[in-house]
Each structure stands twice: as structure tokens, then as C-alpha cells.
Amino acid sequence: MPQITMSAPMSKFSSFNVHDDFVYKNVDGVAIKTAILVPKSLKPGKKAPVLVHMHGGGFMTGNRLFEPWFALWFMQWAESVGAVIVSPDHRLLPESSSEDMADDIVDFWSWVHTDLSAEVSRVTSGATQVDLENIAVGGESAGQYSFRAQLSITNHEIGGFLSVLSALTCPNAKIKAVVCQYGPLDYEVPWFTQPNHQRSIMGAPPAEPGKPEAVIQDYLTRYVDVEKIAVRTESRVEELWPLCVAYAHAGKLAEALGRSDKVMPMRLIEKAESLPPIWFVHGSGDTIVNPDCTMNFVNKVKKLLPQTPMHVSMEPGEHGFDGGVPLDEKWVQDGLSQTAAMSSKPGEQFEVRQTSTTEDYTPDPSKSLPLSPERQALVDDILALYSCQPTIRRVERYTADCVYDDQFVYANDRYKMAGQWFALPKFFKESKNERYEIIKNDRDLIQFKNEQSWTFKLIPKTATINAIVSLSLDPDTVDSDFIQVKYHKDQANDKDYSHNGFGFQFKKFQADNVVKLMSSDEVKYFEKDKHAAKEPVKKYGTGDETGQAPKQDF
Template sequence: MSSITSKKSKFHAFSREDYVYSTVEGHDLWTSVWSPTKTANTTNDLRTAPVLVFWHGGGFIVGDRLYEPWWPTWLLELALSQNALIVAPDYRLLPEASGADIADDVDAFWSWFLEGAPSLSCNGLQPDLDRVICAGHSAGGTLALMSALERPDANVKAVVSLYGPLDDSVPALKIARPRPILGSRPPPPRQAETIIRNYVMKTRGTTRSTGSPSEMWGLVACILQQGRLPRMFGRRPDPRLELLGNIEKGRVVPPPMWIVHGMDDSVVSPSCSMEFVRRVEAVVEDPKFFLSLRDGEHNFDASLGMEEGWVKEGCEFLLGYW
């Protein structure tokens, strides 16, 4: 007789509640709130809980808040150690949507959360709006930073960008380059352009806020190879998308940031993080950055625990502000 062992969910120590935070043209946008089922020994007032807002990645094209493989284990352990609530919204996805549409969703989420937080209770815990941090994986790193810069009323104490395209003007992201992505080569450029064009034509006028990474990764790889992502994201001009430009012009000041990137990343070049840091340091006096450049591919930290040396150092940096 054989036995089947089911893999334990990364969220096994949390309870989840789901809410609609916005409805756009009949399409509901959902957010989940995870609360620890047991409380850790900390000095926190257990009537209120610090908040970790997490924006999922996927190139702004695929994924959703519930796609577990991309959630870093260490981030969940950090939340547990602080008896924190985790709040993770979905948002509309490219290429059906534009970056400006996504910015609208980020804004709508924060309006919903800040207005509803006083009445939100999960396992007896209420959000402490004085202790909010934002984290984002890949594309979500951009949305975590956007949250802090564009919604100052959210009072985001710190941002974690995990291999995000923080500077989307780097050549590695904008120039078409046939190359392996996550170990596989996308179709040749002409074929890749046809795949992109056919998908855009087929889905024009539709709305989507989830996408299977396994089923749609071919489209993502084509868009990345052809350098199309920045153009798709910015096809409807909007000043909210100019995060780095707004910092350089002195309109906003970045919050404390822990920036993580794998030096072997074939999806989002590490130059996106490195150039962001360089350009901000050129115009902002003493920005509070903690930069972790490590060996590894995209999503290299997904299975790492909080006690991993460099992760522990980054968590200590965060806790200084959270």
C-alpha cells in the first residue's frame, strides 16, 4: 500500500479572509487578509497588529495573490514573528490593462483599506495603521514603492522590493534581446511578435486580474525578450508611473527600502535595482537603503527561511522601521 503525503501549504499557520476592494466595469478585484492562528511571543499589543501589504509579481501579466510558489517562506515567517496581518490585493493585468489602470487599482485598494481598517478584525486582531510596510515580488516591487510614494496617507514605514523593475529604463528591459529566460529560449523574434500581437487582438476590451503562470509563461517570455514590457506598462501616460523620475525631480522621497536581487536574474535584470539605487543616491541625501545582491535566478529566495544569514540581516533592517 502506498501513501500520499500532501505538501503543507506555506500559509498553514494563517487564517484567510477574502474581500472585494473594488469593482471595475463589473469585474471584482479581490484582496486577502491572512492572520496568524497562533500568536508569537512579542511585545506587540495583541489587540492591534502590524500590517504587511504584499503585491504579487508576474511581470504585471500573470499570477495573483494566491499563487503560493512565489511567496517567500521567510516573509511569512517574519509576519508570524510579529503577529502581523498580511494583506495581499490582486490588480488588473497587462496587456488587457495599462499601467495607469494598475495605478488606479493600487489607489482604490488603499482607499478601501484605510477607510475600512478600523472595522476590520481577523482572529481578534485589528490593523495598526501606524505600523504598515509594503513588500512586492518582481513586478510587485514597483507597486510596493508606488504605494509608499503615491499614497502618503498610508504612512508606509518601509518597502521591500524583491527583484523588481525599479528602474524600467535600463537597456536590459527595453531593448529586444533573444536570450534564455529561466533556462528556456522564447520563440524567434518574428514569431514572438506574432504571439504578442495575436493575444492583444484576441483580448482587446477584456479585463483580467489573474493568469496561470504555467499556461501563460510563453506570452510573458515573448514580451520580455522583445523589450515590450515598459511600453505596455506605460502605454497610457500617467505621472504616477514615473516613480524614479518623481524622486529625481524632488517631488517625493523614497521610504526606507530593502532591495533584493539575484545577480543571475534572467527575467528582471539586476541592473534595474542597481541603477535605481545609483540614481536615487545621486539626488537624495542619505537614502535609507539596504541592498542585498545575491547569487541566484529570479525568485531565488522563495524557499529560504528567516534565519538565512543575509535574510536575517535584512529583516533586522526592516524591524528598525516596522
């Protein structure tokens, strides 16, 4: 995920066209709805990834478009990657059960895969298509709502809970990644099972003895212990907030949710075969959902499904601390970068293999294929890197799990890649791009002939090298404004690389160790990527056709 700086808009929805009132199911004559938010900046014809937003509200309040609960960075993230946001309602406690709520989530995901594409196409007059192979789900509705002029509430834990519940109960939903923010994943902790009237919740004063229980009983008498219970799927936050607080003070949330295996993440994980990558976000000072609720689940996943990619951001702050946090906040950038790396195939799987019929890679700019502005910007950044002009932004043209492969270097993550690009100015007085020719412009691959002259610092000599550069593009960003590279191969002769023998060992040794000698802040910025997903190096024995490198006529 590239680093993007954006200012907070007056409305978090101001950069989106908001389409509401899509019905994904009916219960007892009550329509349960979802909203769809389409970025205004989305260009026609590009497939848009889907970000599902599960709203919060303590399982008892809120709705699909309560704006303060959409975290600022989440909205900026969706806009930056051109993602369509889908935000559903569901039945609420205590009128409905947690099992009812879980059923709604299953039915919602069924609607996503049967109806969402047609609905998005309809409301955008065919200009937007969604990519149902590229779905992330998040439960982060963390904003602030002023209640009684004093109490600032950000009660959104349900969203984080339902995002994980989706992954556990809907394995066919094709969820690529989960963002779980301060969810009560383990709701059998004493925090939710034992009364504590003295606890201060989001700055609210302690409860008077017996009052929480009275508030709960009064509500149950009026709305639940009746002949005909109404189906409630949304409510005004200020009306039901006292009930949420009462359940917290009385230690009755676990009782309200029940202990069915159907809704308990800590039990569901015992039966799960796998989980998509999960990014957990929690405030260390959370007075609504104790951080143990997250960490207990994380530790159980580590024990039962140790292969599950996870990233935890435990940051100072209260419940909903990230409501006004922008996208360029470092911990957000780190989390998104790690989540993107965890949810995608590593760079090794994107290698292009080829043997040329000639060693003459002299470019002819007059024959160069045209590129879109987004693709031209990518090539311009790559050429600037070749020309000893590295910046953080340009190195971010590569995914965290990228591979760079040339006759001197094999770097298999972005940290090592950064070490190489930022080291070039230390060895070369000048590097100049003489000319280039785009020879292939496929959806997932850009290739160009490149002529680069290199002037050494220690000896007065300039070397000019012609090569074929192959940029295998990241499927998740190929349709975005900031396209990234999965595998960068630079071939200066007719044969491909075998990845065998002393020559390859030197290439890998060089990449593994140069970065250790680089102490600049720019290189350190990418140190987080050194643990990006990797696969064993593919060895081919030879660099010709017998080494899985088919002959190409360039």
C-alpha cells in the same frame, strides 16, 4: 529583528487563517479583490502590524493567493512578528494600462485605511485589531511553478515594482518600510526596450525569429483589439507565462507599460520629497529583471534623496532565488535587522529621565508587580546578561539602535552593547542576582529595583550594588512574543545622568573602545549594527530636576 529558526511547512499558508474575497473596488462590474491572512498564533487583544504583499507576474499574470510566490522567509517573518498579511489583486496588462494598475493601488491603500480594521475585526470575531501606524509593504512572491515539466518560473518582479510605486504615489498610506524584490524600477534599460531572441530566460531556450512578436500580436488580436475589452485582474500563471516571455524576448515590456510619469519610478523620484526606508533584494544572476534596474534606482535615490535609509542585498541567484529561503538565512536576518532599525526612531528618543527621593533601591520581591510571560522572559534575559551569561539571543533583546546608559558606560548601538555584555565574564569571576522587584509595568516601560553582587577576578572582593533599572520598550515589538529594548538605563544613586563633562566622556570612550578589543564570533555577529541610526547625545547639564529629570518616589 531576533534570529528565528523555523522549518518549512508543507504549505506556506498552514500557519495562517486565510480570508479571501474582500472587494476594495469595482471596475465595469468586475470586483477587484484582496485577501487577508491572519497568523493562527496571534494572541487576542494584541494589535497586529500589517504586511502588504504585492503579488508578481510580469504585470500580466498571477493573483493575490498564488502560494508559490509568497517567499518562505516573508511568511515566517509575518508569523514571528504576529503581522496580518494583506494581498491585493489589481488590473493586468495588456487588457488594462499601467495607469489603470496605478489607480488600483491608490484605491487599495485608501481601502486599507478606511475598511481593513473593520474587516479584520469582523472575520476574527473582534479578537484581532490591526495597527495602521505600523505598515510595511513588500513585493516578494518568489516561489517556483513547474511549467511543461521543464521550465521553472518565478516571475514576480511586479510586486517589487508596486511596493516602491506605493511609497512614491501614496505618501499618506503611512508606510513605515518597503521591501522591494527584483523589481524593474528602471524599465527603460536595454533589457526591456531592445529585442534579444537569443537570451535565455529562467533556463528557457532562445526564441525562434519572429515568434515572440507573433505570440504578442495573436494575444492582442484576440483580447485587446476588440470592441469590448474585458477587465482582467487575475489569471492562471501557466496560461500567460508564454506571453510574459514573449514580451521579454521582443523587448516590448517598456512599450506595454508606457512612459507616463504616473508609473515610472525613475521619474517619480524626481518629484518625491521623501521615501520610507527601503530594503532592495536582487539576484545577481537574474535573467528576467537585470540587476541594473534596481541599482539605477538606488543610485538616483542616493543623488536626489540622500537622506533615504536603504539597504541592498545583492545575492547570488536567479530571479526569485529567495522563494524557499527560510527566515534564519543570514542575509535575510541582516536585511530585516537593518530595515527595522531604519524604520524606527533611534534609541536616544526613548530615554526615561528621573530623580529619586532616595538612594535606597533595596528590592522587596514580595511587592513585585506581576508580568506577562513575554515580559517575564525579557526580564529573565536581562538578568542573565547582568549575571555574566551572555548569548547572541539575549543580546538580540536590544534593537540595533539601542542605548545602554549606566554609571560606567554609554553604548549607543547593539554592537557596542554586545562588546559590554560579552566582556563582563572576562572581568568578573561571578555576578549573581540576589533579588529584584518590578515596580512599574507600563505598556512602553518596565522598571525594577535590582540587587546584583559582583565578584572580581583579580582581587578577592565582592561588591553588591542596588539600582533602578529602566527598560524602555520597542514600540514595534512591545506586543510580540520577543520584546526588545530601545533604551536601558541603570541608576545606582538618586540623580540621573547629565551626559556632560569628563565622567560622560569616559563612559562613552569605554563603550566605543572595549568592543574593538573583543574578537569573539558572538561580538562580530553584531558588527552589522554599528551603523545603526543614531542621534546626537542629549546633554542636560545636571542630573537633577533642572536637568529634565522630574522627581520620582520609588
